[in-house]
Amino acid sequence: MTRTRTHPPFGVAVDLVVLTVIEGALQALLIERGEEPFAGELALPGGFVHIDEGLDEAAARELAEETGVRVAHLEQLATYGDPDRDPRMRVVSVTYLAMAPEPPSPRAGTDAAEAAWRPVRDLATEQLAFDHDKILEDGIERARGKLEYTTLATAFCPPEFTIAELREVYESIWGEPLDPRNFSRKVLSSDGFVDPISATTTRGGGRPARLYRAGEATELSPPLRRPES
């Protein structure tokens, strides 16, 4: 076989599902495409992998270049490679899931006309470029699942947070209300989920709440089960 036949010319890209919670609503970071194909449409931030860089590295670079957002967690999601997913050429996209603690205003990057947080609920009907609808959906589903058995929710919180703020993350991503008292008991009894610090805050309005930092644990065992419906 010739090398061309054995190793056809593939493009390899990384695309990012970057999530955060703003005012009780789960939001995704999207760019408005400046070039064809799909010019003017919304898409996930991303770009082609350089020939001499690793995949994780490419994801981190694109995140910085295109969005400037600093994330607390970045993990590989899945790889999408339908032959016709990009009209230009055969492109395989390795996707990543990222969680950001706060909504710092994203700045436009080199080949992104605009980058902005959009509530994912508004995107239900909206059409994203390429197969990014599917990727975003898969990313959200992954995040929902991982909240159950990991301490990942803290990645959505600022360095110091209250139990109520942590609960708001769960409620926003799961779309279900949780009992504040049972939630509190569960979190505090899970070893290494959060570490208390000797400070309180009163951003809520009522009695001041104790502040916590993310603990060292990454797994949650037993898990925090998601409500049925």
Added chain:
Amino acid sequence: MTRTRTHPPFGVAVDLVVLTVIEGALQALLIERGEEPFAGELALPGGFVHIDEGLDEAAARELAEETGVRVAHLEQLATYGDPDRDPRMRVVSVTYLAMAPEPPSPRAGTDAAEAAWRPVRDLATEQLAFDHDKILEDGIERARGKLEYTTLATAFCPPEFTIAELREVYESIWGEPLDPRNFSRKVLSSDGFVDPISATTTRGGGRPARLYRAGEATELSPPLRRPES
């Protein structure tokens, strides 16, 4: 930018972690490489993706071509793309995890000198080609985790099986003994995990055991927790 710079020449491959349980031992399907690099060493079955086929399609094709094994489950695992993971050129490998119900004798394929089941316990010290050690390890870890919250274990069983055989799958993959009585109760009380059929078998030696088929459920809720140590 020229197209060459924007879309560097990547090779895209699929590699497969194919697992089964033979006589209480978890086994992986490995080939002995016939060509350089790593000629003579053990590797995961796999190959390059054709320019006009999807990733899942390529995985299914390589599985059939290289091993002839029929699997009950095939899912994407992760993608590995370190710049120097293949000495020949830049290759990104999209890996898949497959579960086979029984050990039909695998037959050698076109570019595989040999394909055979190997107990994964023996591979702890063994060195696989490329970064396949890491991939195999990740695949096993994924399988271990998924047994907890899915009905995937039935993919390792023949069409009709006993609860004891299903339990043996769990014990082999987790490497932990499970209480037969509690296991039985748990499986039978999980809706849609297994469906009883009106037949029994006595392959075990003692009292005949009822036979079951895999149920329609894919999720296990609440999960079947893995023992601590």
Added chain:
DNA sequence: ATAATAGTGTCTCTTAGACAATATTTC
């Protein structure tokens, strides 16, 4: 005082885990 939010305590029900006891086969 009232409203608002934080945090503790209590009760019940489900489930996991340990293990006794019984059932049905082969040798």
Added chain:
DNA sequence: GAAATATTGTCTAAGAGACACTATTAT
């Protein structure tokens, strides 16, 4: 009968979920 495996039942302890009650702030 003895050995082996299957299956049912029982007990206990841990955890989830519901929710009453107390604590501490602002207005």
